[in-house]
Amino acid sequence: MAEAVGSSSSVAPVDPMRRIVYVVSQELVKISSLLPSNKKRSILVHSLINSLGLLNPKFSEKKRVQVVTPRKATYKDLAVYHTRDYLEAVLNPKNGSLSDKFKGLSVDAVEIDREFGLEDDCPIFPGLSEYIQLVGGATLTAVAAIQQNLASVAICWDGGRHHARKDQAAGFCYVADCILAILALKKAMISVDPVPLMAKTLSSDEDGIQAATQKRKPRIMYLDLDLHFSDAVSEAFYAPRSTSAPQILTLSIHHTSPGFYPSSSRSSLPPYDSPSSSTIFDPLTLSIPLLLGASAKTYHWVFTNVVERIRSIFDPDYVIVQSGVDALAGDPCGTFNWCLDREVEGSMGWCVERIVREWRGKKVLLGGGGYNSPNAARAWAYLTSITLDNPLDLETSIPDHNGFPLYEPSFTLDVPAGNMTDHNSDEYLSTIETCYENVYIALRERLDV
Numbered sequence: 001m002a003e004a005v006g007s008s009s010s011v012a013p014v015d016p017m018r019r020i021v022y023v024v025s026q027e028l029v030k031i032s033s034l035l036p037s038n039k040k041r042s043i044l045v046h047s048l049i050n051s052l053g054l055l056n057p058k059f060s061e062k063k064r065v066q067v068v069t070p071r072k073a074t075y076k077d078l079a080v081y082h083t084r085d086y087l088e089a090v091l092n093p094k095n096g097s098l099s100d101k102f103k104g105l106s107v108d109a110v111e112i113d114r115e116f117g118l119e120d121d122c123p124i125f126p127g128l129s130e131y132i133q134l135v136g137g138a139t140l141t142a143v144a145a146i147q148q149n150l151a152s153v154a155i156c157w158d159g160g161r162h163h164a165r166k167d168q169a170a171g172f173c174y175v176a177d178c179i180l181a182i183l184a185l186k187k188a189m190i191s192v193d194p195v196p197l198m199a200k201t202l203s204s205d206e207d208g209i210q211a212a213t214q215k216r217k218p219r220i221m222y223l224d225l226d227l228h229f230s231d232a233v234s235e236a237f238y239a240p241r242s243t244s245a246p247q248i249l250t251l252s253i254h255h256t257s258p259g260f261y262p263s264s265s266r267s268s269l270p271p272y273d274s275p276s277s278s279t280i281f282d283p284l285t286l287s288i289p290l291l292l293g294a295s296a297k298t299y300h301w302v303f304t305n306v307v308e309r310i311r312s313i314f315d316p317d318y319v320i321v322q323s324g325v326d327a328l329a330g331d332p333c334g335t336f337n338w339c340l341d342r343e344v345e346g347s348m349g350w351c352v353e354r355i356v357r358e359w360r361g362k363k364v365l366l367g368g369g370g371y372n373s374p375n376a377a378r379a380w381a382y383l384t385s386i387t388l389d390n391p392l393d394l395e396t397s398i399p400d401h402n403g404f405p406l407y408e409p410s411f412t413l414d415v416p417a418g419n420m421t422d423h424n425s426d427e428y429l430s431t432i433e434t435c436y437e438n439v440y441i442a443l444r445e446r447l448d449v
């Protein structure tokens with residue numbers, strides 16, 4: 001059963017640290033399944049997760065799952081980042097009449113489409129308006145769940161649209177839900193744990209706790225595991241000359257090369273040669289580009305040597321993980337060779353398990369790219385089971401359900417690595433290491449502001 005965030009529940013109270021919120025509704029699945037780049041993927045993902053029993057409160061003894069119905073994002077919610085003109089173009093059914101655009105298309109309508117990126121890989125599709133409101137709302141529902149202390153981790157596999165800009169659709173993304181999530185988390189102050197006070201200064205214990213409780217702005221780390229660079233998110237928060245208190249750090253691990261989407265000057269290694277370098281640089285907007293064939297071995301090196309070091313310096317209160325699965329072997333992108341098995345160091349399962357189990361702070365897990373839909377379903381089902389602290393065996397047979405035939409030939413949960421050569425040599429990794437030694441210095445300096 002689904003319930004709204006903030007509604008009263010008949011379920012016995014559960015420690016929020018032992019609760020996981022999973023955002024889904026039939027309406028969300030139906031509308032997400034219309035996304036032209038990932039048709040029917042959403043229905044496959046949630047059907048597999050359901051058929052494996054992951055949403056049954058009894059699935060895990062250690063963590064309790066609470067299924068929450070997403071709310072629709074309002075115009076005001078979306079306008080926190082998107083421009084009025086863009087929202088008018090994508091939300092107003094009368095504007096250029098979305099349905100008319102499928103029939104005839106006036107020159108004006110085509111111009112409007114082009115201006116807002118609504119062409120090529122981001123065509124207007126029936127239901128676009130509802131899609132934007134529901135996917136934006138689903139991610140904001142996940143954010144609200146952890147802000148309201150309902151859970152330690154909130155999952156929204158239909159979110160993670162990291163290429164959408166404030167005034168443009170791009171790269172299969174129409175709503176900038178990752179950015180909206182960061183902005184929502186940034187807004188509310190958080191309580192700092194009460195500091196025990198000396199009894200002699202207090203009239204009572206209760207007064208003591210009140211007197212010691214402090215509020216401060218939270219720190220948010222956005223980690224993007226998608227094969228593609230998180231251009232829109234990284235650029236939204238890029239502020240090399242900012243002197244305000246640092247609240248947001250974005251870190252994207254991805255492939256980049258000439259002609260590979262998206263083209264962005266910020267997708268390469270930080271342009272930072274030495275601590276005294278005069279290059280304009282923001283140590284809160286970070287990239288780790290990897291070469292073709294990146295495998296678990298490379299991810300293990302990157303994760304333990306760079307990602308976790310950044311995390312420990314920045315020490316976020318919230319972590320948003322864009323968990324696009326197009327870096328996994330078997331994706332039609334055919335660029336990386338990442339695998340799923342948590343028992344393989346550096347695999348996607350291993351990395352996500354480290355984040356949800358060992359990293360301080362609350363987390364929001366979002367989806368993203370992934371163009372082999374059965375593999376996306378496998379991956380997000382497996383990551384859900386890891387988050388619930390009851391990891392499924394990857395040899396688990398796919399249960400008999402509507403999507404079953406699509407899981408041939410293995411009919412199991414695993415997404416194993418393929419035969420691709422990993423071009424990330426020791427020499428290349430040491431280039432990353434050298435660059436990041438300087439980044440750590442710059443980041444520490446920035447955090448001291």
Ligand SMILES: [Zn+2]
Pocket residue numbers: 226227228324326368369370
């Ligand atoms: Zn991608």
